Amino acid sequence: MNAVEIPFDTTRTFVEEAASVMFFARVGERTVRCYVTRSALESYFGADADHDALESSACLRAFDANARRIEAIARECLGSNGAGVRTVVLNADTVFRVLARMH
Incomplete structure (x- = not known):
């Protein structure tokens, strides 16, 4: 499947148990769960690692600010994995x- 054909839903939520933001892709008729971890959000997308009490808010803000880049990375993973x-899971x-391959 061509990576360009994979759309993403606008729904996203912070999953505490996974310390990740969960979002959804549509691959054909299926919905695929995608996660971007807190460590990835801190390392690459500007989530503030110093405020554990606001972890979910910081992660969601970082996700929202970088949704297109995060979705492009997930799209690349979905396209290359069949x-x-x-x-x-984007850790x-x-x-x-993926960023190294994309540049």
């Missing part, structure tokens, strides 16, 4: 590798 993917290492 149509059978059910979940994408700091994954973001680093």
